Amino acid sequence: MVSVKLVNLSKYFHNVKAVDNLNLEIKDGEFVALLGPSGCGKTTTLLMIAGIYKPTNGYIYFDNRLMNDVPPKDRNVGMVFQSYALYPHMSVFDNIAFPLKLKKRPKDEIRRKVKEVADLLGIGELLDRKPSQLSGGQQQRVALARALVKEPDIFLMDEPLSNLDAKLRIQMRAELKKMQKTFKITTIYVTHDQVEAMTMADRIAVLNKGVLQQYGSPDELYNRPKNIFVAGFIGSVPMNFIRGALKRTNGDYILEGLDYLFKIPRTYHDVLKDIEVGTEVILGVRPEHVDIGFGEYSGKVYVVEPLGRDQIIHIDIGGEIIRALAPGDYKVEEGKDIKFSFKEDKIHIFDKKSGEAYI
Amino acid sequence: MRFSPKKFFVSNSFTRKLHKGYLYVFLLPSLGFIVVFFLIPVILTFLIGLTKMDYSFRWDWIGLGNYIYILRDKWAYKILGNTLFYVFTTLAFFNVGMALFISIATTHINDKIGSIFRSIWLLPRITPSTVYALLWLWAARGEANSLFNWLTSIFGLHPIDWKLTYPWLLVILVNGFVGTSFGMIIFTAALKSIPEDYIRAAKVDGASTLQIIRYVELPLIKWPLLFVTAYQTLSLLTSYEYILLVTDGGPGLYTTEVWALYSYHLAFAQYGGIVKFGYGAALATILVIIGLIMSVIYWKVFRFRELMVEPKIEV
Incomplete structure (x- = not known):
């Protein structure tokens, strides 16, 4: 050997x-x-x-x-x-x-x-x-x-x-x-x-x-x-990529997209403090790290793909569609509003130009 | 309902007949050629072989007289021996041997240089035969400044007339240089179609270039090899034009005369206009029979039916 x-x-x-x-x-x-x-x-x-x-x-x-x-x-x-x-x-x-x-x-x-x-x-x-x-x-x-x-x-x-x-x-x-x-x-x-x-x-x-x-x-x-x-x-249901610009309001970092706003958890603020405000970034979150049914964000159920054990729920968040992985028996209807949130410690932020990860 | 071409064309007995009719229409041109240029000449040759036809073109039937005469013809045996020698020597050294060597050598070097080498070997094939034969005759002249003598003088040898001293060498070289290209093209194509992974696997497994040739490439081109051997045997058996142009069967009496040339000489080129169409035709008939027998043997021994059923190089 x-x-x-x-x-x-x-x-x-x-x-x-x-x-x-x-x-x-x-x-x-x-x-x-x-x-x-x-x-x-x-x-x-x-x-x-x-x-x-x-x-x-x-x-x-x-x-x-x-x-x-x-x-x-x-x-x-x-x-x-x-x-x-x-x-x-x-x-x-x-x-x-x-x-x-x-x-x-x-x-x-x-x-x-x-x-x-x-x-x-x-x-x-x-x-x-x-x-x-x-x-x-x-x-x-x-x-x-x-x-x-x-x-x-x-x-x-x-x-x-x-x-x-x-x-x-x-x-x-x-x-x-x-x-x-x-x-x-x-x-x-x-x-x-x-x-x-x-x-x-x-x-x-x-x-x-x-x-x-x-x-x-x-x-x-x-x-x-x-x-x-x-x-x-990497990942069998590919990661969601949400485009937007990094903004700062009331001491919080925010991703501002076409028709949506996402708050970046405070734990990451240290990493982000050197990035110029207004920089184009991409928020990445895996479908298995999108919690549905509750949370601070909402969208419309676009389509549902059942896989048996799981199902992939496509959510229209206004100009962008994200995928969430939910248990197979979770009841959801296409066209209805749905609440969701991201697992805070599982999100990623990439620079749009270079593709490099900040987080 | 979806349109189904198969259903549409062979749905009833009429269209089925029409379908079969088309089959024959498409086969007709090639069948026509076979009949006009092979079947009819063979039958005519066979019939003329049963006569003692001469310049007067009279059908004087003598049954198997010509064939009995062949058995008594003291030259026929020498010429048969010449033919076998000519066919198998040219085949072994050039039409298969050299073709295989060039194919292997040129596929193991840079592809561009390999192509150039192979193109050079095609030149004899595309040169008019009389020009080509003349070039050889010049090269083999007895004068000290001819190509052959110039080359041998480098080794300190005296000039000789190659045509007179080594007529067979010249005959085999002239035919071999033309005959090589056919096998070369087929072997090269076969070698190039061997999937790269076989060669890579052999290299990783520890094979040298010679071992790759011996254990991987040669077995994989077995079928083209057998095909070229069979095809070229038959082709050489009936060829005589270059021998006619270079030695005309000489020097002396029937030194390099082969069966096909003997038949030609008797039928068309006897001195003093004595033409023996009948005897020549009988000789030619024997050649056709030998050719047919060898085809059947090759077909059986080399199992060409299998060759036609499935590709022998598997990916």
Whole structure:
């Protein structure tokens, strides 16, 4: 097992900065997710760590060893691809055995290890089949087995679950996490699905347009997003963003919007005192932090989306619609007035221009 | 009710018949070509092969006389041997061998440079055959300043007349340089269609470039490889134009004569205007039969039916 350190890492394709000045430290045995929308540079980063792409600038270290010029075969990484990349002309056995065969290991050792890892992943009965005779879930296990059999120092996974159906994905999510915790292999996991990242990773690096937005635990990203991009990307019902200008009346800070006013709790006044009055800001509050049925603000119920256990209530506050998460059995009617309030310690304020969080 | 094109067109027996009718209308042009340019000539050749037709174009039927004569023709065996040698040597070294080598080499380097290399290899194909053959004849001349002799002089060798000394070498080079491009194009396309992830996975798993070629790329282009082998065997079996232009079967008696050229010589190019259409046609018929038999063998052995059913490169 090793730790991974990326220092000022960049990859340019002609004029496109796929990855721009990325600094990241991944501890030995840690499970880190690279999260971001498509084209954000997460796969490029992974391929640089694997040694497929050469960085344009910067350094990659495994432990304290500089890896920039080390060819992929000497990095001892195991990789799972989104397409699984199982060789169609080889049986499942030969696919899994391939890395060992290339290392010229003795035949009986190969047979033993392949059998071991296949049994572990529940594909021991499929070793004679061709990949085309397997289901998506089985193919995925073969791909995992091929990466595991070489006992890698680092596990790289590029959207490994995105080709599975929803049910299987949830099951594999847990299995992957369990497997990682059992073997304690340093794992870097690329995904665009924030739920996957949140549920599986020890730490998440959020990337956008090749630039690292924030690196932290799921809890940090959820509760203390550094900017509006991270705030909007993390969370299953996205955060509400309410535009307005910061005003000051009677010693209170107020967000003044088109047709609404929100009072900023006094606990935040210290942070806000350096901001010029009149600055355009964005108030962020997660739907689960909007309390409904009581409170100092009111709006009209715009539409209700039942989810079974919960329901999303869209509230028209005049020029802006916010979402609130309410229990599924909460009675509410579209078009009716509704009272609501924000959980005081859960609101965020971002600078409109830079997107950076004040709170 | 929603409009359903399928229902609309094949809803009753009349439209179904109409539908089938269209099928034949669309097939007609290609069927027409096959009949006019393959079926009729083959039948004519077979019929002429049963006569001793000469310049007078009389249908003097002699049954299988020509075929019996072929069995007794002492040159026929030499020429058959020549043909097999020519087909398999050109196939192995150029039409498949060199084509594969160039495809692999040019897909493993910078794409632009690779394309330039491949374009150069296409030049023989687009050069008129007489011009192309003439260039080779110049290059292989016996004078000390010809291209071949200039090249070998670098290694201290004396000038020789390549056409007279190594006629087969020249025949195979001339045909090979033209024949390479076909396989090259097909192999290159097949190699380029291999998903990038297979190569990346192999690299991560520790494969060197040679191992990637051996364990991943070659198995994945197995079908194009078999197709080109089959197609080019048949194509070489019946080709003779470059041999005609370069050595005309010589030097000497039938040194580089192949079956198709022998048939041509007997039918159209006998000295003194003695043309043996009948005998030439019989020889050509045998070539058609060999071609058909080999097609069937290739079809069975290489299981081309499977090739046509599903794509062999899976994504």
